[in-house]
Amino acid sequence: DQQVKQNSPSLSVQEGRIxxxxxxxxxxxxxYFLWYKKYPAEGPTFLISxxxxxxxxxxxxxxxxxxxxxxxxxxxxxxxxPGDSAVYFCxxxxxxxxxxxxxxxxxVKP
Amino acid sequence: KAGVTQTPRYLxxxxxxxxxxSCSPISGHRxxxxxxxxxxxxxxxxxxxxxxxxxxxxxFPGRFSGRQFSNSRSEMNVSTLELGDSALxxxxxxxxxxxxxxxxxxxxxxxxVV
Numbered sequence: 001d002q003q004v005k006q007n008s009p010s011l012s013v014q015e016g017r018i019x020x021x022x023x024x025x026x027x028x029x030x031x032y033f034l035w036y037k038k039y040p041a042e043g044p045t046f047l048i049s050x051x052x053x054x055x056x057x058x059x060x061x062x063x064x065x066x067x068x069x070x071x072x073x074x075x076x077x078x079x080x081x082p083g084d085s086a087v088y089f090c091x092x093x094x095x096x097x098x099x100x101x102x103x104x105x106x107x108v109k110p
Numbered sequence: 111k112a113g114v115t116q117t118p119r120y121l122x123x124x125x126x127x128x129x130x131x132s133c134s135p136i137s138g139h140r141x142x143x144x145x146x147x148x149x150x151x152x153x154x155x156x157x158x159x160x161x162x163x164x165x166x167x168x169x170f171p172g173r174f175s176g177r178q179f180s181n182s183r184s185e186m187n188v189s190t191l192e193l194g195d196s197a198l199x200x201x202x203x204x205x206x207x208x209x210x211x212x213x214x215x216x217x218x219x220x221x222x223v224v
Contacts, residue, residue, distance in 0.1 A: 004152075006152070009150070034212070036215075041217065042217050043114070043200055043202075043214075043215030043216050043217045043218055044153070044200070044215045045215070046212050046213065046214075049212070089152060089153060091153075097155075097166060098143070098155065098213070099155060100145070100152050100153035100154075100155070101152050102150060102151055102152030103152050103153075
């Protein structure tokens, strides 16, 4: 059951430009959302999160936006750097349940 | 402090065999969750253990099982392996359960079934 969807399997951007990764969810019980970043041969690492009581959370170059009515969240990376090239997973929690999307592979070109 | 340790890192098994994967959480972490990662499917939740009890289970067949020991270390077992079980199996630990406690993932065990 794909309760969390990342419809873009890949994204390519130029260094210095903005990267926007999108995520949609279907379960209205989800109330906490996270983004994880994964390099090859490593486990995912936590990047940034947002509670459903907020619509924006910012941490340095990373900003997550939440649109509850649309059940949509996005991760903005500004400016993008080659080291940001990785697979990004969005995750949603409702109670004790955490579900992940399929991931988006971001490539930042120098 | 040491991170989440998964062993082995790589494993090749034949169809019909069974396999046991191990996960040692961060010291002090009591919650351990297991995920299966396959291309196109992302991270699929398998199960979560807390205080030696399975607290939550994903939509996987009964061939997939797990357990947690008193020191919070966890194992997952897959019996009667199928080709489709080839995947990266990730373990994540958390201090407690609940949304405000972040997960720390291990590097995973890459299982190949031939």
